[in-house]
Amino acid sequence: MNPPARDLAQYIANRSHIVVKAAVRAENEQGELLLIQHAEHGHWRIPAGQMRPGEAIEDTAHRELWEETGWTTDHMTLEGLHSGPNLRHLHASGDEEYFVIAMFRAHIVQDSLVESRVNSEAGLKFFDLKSLPRLNDLSRLLLRYSEIE
Template identity: 65%
Template sequence: MDLPTRDIGQYIAKRANIVVKAAIMAANDQGELLLIQHAEQGHWRIPVGEMRPGETIEGAALRELWEETGWTTESMSFESLYSGPELRQVHANGDEEYYVIALFKARIILDHLVEARVNSDAGLKFFDPNALPPMNSISQTLLEQSGLK
């Protein structure tokens, strides 16, 4: 952010927006959960992203799985819808986003392409649900509320 924008920003009212997101708990045949590691911050998370205008929430979940992992799934089921003050992000400029997140479950069919990407530089790994690594707060909240963690 350049200086004039930063200086003007302090006089503009902060905004709060509601953002619809889709998240997907993808597991392999052994029931291990697929997580993505954040390249800069190091924490792990489930695939999650914003729904786009004109897109179904199911379509958003499938797109996020594809964009973040390069994989698709043939079977996906709706788990639950989550919202609340714990699903919120405050940006550096003071703006807030409150999330409404549709959580889906899916199975990843392991093939040579999946196996080549897991545990590689791609930052993808399957974890036993009882031994999950440190995760970002959104993923942590979703997994706790879904009863997984």
């Protein structure tokens, strides 16, 4: 007889992991912030993602900007490195991740390619810093660290 999975869970230790991420605070010439809308939840967020093994954190930031927006930038500046108990994600399984996040700042030059994707079905938009939409928790926290909000 096999015991139910919920009974086995009490014998399996929960795991804690440290996850390194890069986030990009990308702005246009007017100082507006680039955000990406989450298709399912409707909230907005800054480009961010997990560092891959063997990858430099700067390369992670460039890759995430490219993967999530289709845009590149010639120059990114490291704005800060954030970690701590506020950057914790608890999974339903009980496992937890503690994030170490490098926050970069980038400048997006608005050309015809940028204009064609902003405000389109791509879910990308520039927002004035005084009128930001509903952000996901991680973006809100990172922007607070950057003193935007």
